[in-house]
Amino acid sequence: xxxxxxxxxxxxxxxxxxxxxxxxxxxxxxxxxxxxxxxxxxxxxxxxxxxxxxxxxxxxxxxxxxxxxxxxxxxxxxxxxxxxxxxxxxxxxxxxxxxxxxxxxxxxxxxxxxxxxxxxxxxxxxxxxxxxxxxxxxxxxxxxxxxxxxxxxxxxxxxxxxxxxxxxxxxxxxxxxxxxxxxxxxxxxxxxxxxxxxxxxxxxxxxxxxxxxxxxxxxxxxxxxxxxxxxxxxxxxxxxxxxxxxxxxxxxxxxxxxxxxxxxxxxxxxxxxxxxxxxxxxxxxxxxxxxxxxxxxxxxxxxxxxxxxxxxxxxxxxxxxxxxxxxxxxxxxxxxxxxxxxxxxxxxxxxxxxxxxxxxxxxxxxxxxxxxxxxxxxxxxxxxxxxxxxxxxxxxxxxxxxxxxxxxxxxxxxxxxxxxxxxxxxxxxxxxxxxxxxxxxxxxxx
Ligand SMILES: [Zn+2]
Numbered sequence: 001x002x003x004x005x006x007x008x009x010x011x012x013x014x015x016x017x018x019x020x021x022x023x024x025x026x027x028x029x030x031x032x033x034x035x036x037x038x039x040x041x042x043x044x045x046x047x048x049x050x051x052x053x054x055x056x057x058x059x060x061x062x063x064x065x066x067x068x069x070x071x072x073x074x075x076x077x078x079x080x081x082x083x084x085x086x087x088x089x090x091x092x093x094x095x096x097x098x099x100x101x102x103x104x105x106x107x108x109x110x111x112x113x114x115x116x117x118x119x120x121x122x123x124x125x126x127x128x129x130x131x132x133x134x135x136x137x138x139x140x141x142x143x144x145x146x147x148x149x150x151x152x153x154x155x156x157x158x159x160x161x162x163x164x165x166x167x168x169x170x171x172x173x174x175x176x177x178x179x180x181x182x183x184x185x186x187x188x189x190x191x192x193x194x195x196x197x198x199x200x201x202x203x204x205x206x207x208x209x210x211x212x213x214x215x216x217x218x219x220x221x222x223x224x225x226x227x228x229x230x231x232x233x234x235x236x237x238x239x240x241x242x243x244x245x246x247x248x249x250x251x252x253x254x255x256x257x258x259x260x261x262x263x264x265x266x267x268x269x270x271x272x273x274x275x276x277x278x279x280x281x282x283x284x285x286x287x288x289x290x291x292x293x294x295x296x297x298x299x300x301x302x303x304x305x306x307x308x309x310x311x312x313x314x315x316x317x318x319x320x321x322x323x324x325x326x327x328x329x330x331x332x333x334x335x336x337x338x339x340x341x342x343x344x345x346x347x348x349x350x351x352x353x354x355x356x357x358x359x360x361x362x363x364x365x366x367x368x369x370x371x372x373x374x375x376x377x378x379x380x381x382x383x384x385x386x387x388x389x390x391x392x393x394x395x396x397x398x399x400x401x402x403x404x405x406x407x408x409x410x411x412x413x414x415x416x417x418x419x420x421x422x423x424x425x426x427x428x429x430x431x432x433x434x435x436x437x438x439x440x441x442x443x444x445x446x
């Protein structure tokens with residue numbers, strides 16, 4: 001295998017042949033309007049989109065697949081999730097952590113994700129879980145590139161030895177410095193935790209990703225502190241504010257002022273739409289807030305925003321199967337982003353924007369010399385992928401096929417039924433029945 005032909009590329013017209021050598025992209029050749037036929041050792045994309053891998057910029061692999069152990073989160077709140085996790089954490093072993101993390105990584109890879117940023121709880125004396133996840137980072141390299149965030153789930157200032165644990169986590173090899181200022185016991189502790197973590201990141205040349213204002217409380221305003229420190233120190237592109245759900249409850253006058261700062265800070269933003277719509281709004285009667293940050297407004301302001309899954313079957317969120325395109329679908333609905341223009345570029349929020357948040361640089365993208373990490377999708381455009389609930393059909397990593405998916409066939413009672421629904425009338429052959437109608441799939445991780 002050394003090339004893909006009949007590939008459609010985002011933002012470009014016509015069909016392309018992509019070639020690679022020694023795991024790097026060596027040619028991007030327009031086919032001059034011609035449909036190519038099989039020649040040598042190539043994969044036929046059949047006119048479908050070929051993109052760089054999907055990106056998962058915010059997940060908690062150390063907590064994944066623990067929902068209901070020992071008890072379910074009955075209130076559905078973030079805070080009960082933290083309590084339930086504290087109970088489960090007491091029984092965690094490094095073997096348990098690694099087994100669940102690897103199983104979850106395979107779920108992600110089966111959906112075309114090759115870049116993952118995971119938070120790892122470091123409010124744990126001894127940091128055994130972090131050590132286990134650092135081993136997972138190496139062991140999982142054939143499937144994904146993993147960034148590890150030192151995440152103080154129970155606080156930096158509010159947890160015994162919180163600062164020392166964060167420093168030790170960075171010394172052990174965490175890639176990213178985390179935080180949770182809205183969960184600290186006092187507002188002052190929240191602010192001092194941000195100063196501490198930004199110092200730590202700057203001193204050790206690490207990225208920053210803070211769980212910031214993950215609450216419906218309109219008085220939770222740590223984002224302005226994070227943004228201002230990032231602006232003053234010129235660290236913005238390496239700093240991410242995750243969640244910022246309180247922004248959905250800020251009044252517009254405050255937001256107007258805040259956005260001026262955000263633009264100057266150049267922070268990255270991560271929205272976890274399924275998690276937030278599930279966890280937030282829990283103290284409301286009606287009308288109920290959606291509990292999401294202002295995704296379209298951040299995007300229109302030129303700030304980098306991406307979507308993420310956050311949880312898979314853990315104390316905070318009981319569902320999830322690794323498919324970030326499901327999150328994209330939900331996010332666009334919840335954020336009122338189903339306008340035509342948004343649909344044309346919807347995949348930005350789970351590809352390029354996530355890659356920018358993770359600072360992947362020239363390690364990502366379809367450009368000469370970059371890694372031959374590529375997906376063949378099941379439809380020919382962003383819009384058609386959304387409309388057909390499309391999937392990644394082939395995942396190529398460093399020039400080798402990593403995963404193939406065969407979409408299930410639908411069988412009709414008689415042939416005539418199938419003929420009557422052959423087209424949606426919109427010119428999207430991605431919805432041609434029956435081949436792409438069934439959600440049932442066979443996935444082979446190779
Ligand atoms: Zn999170």
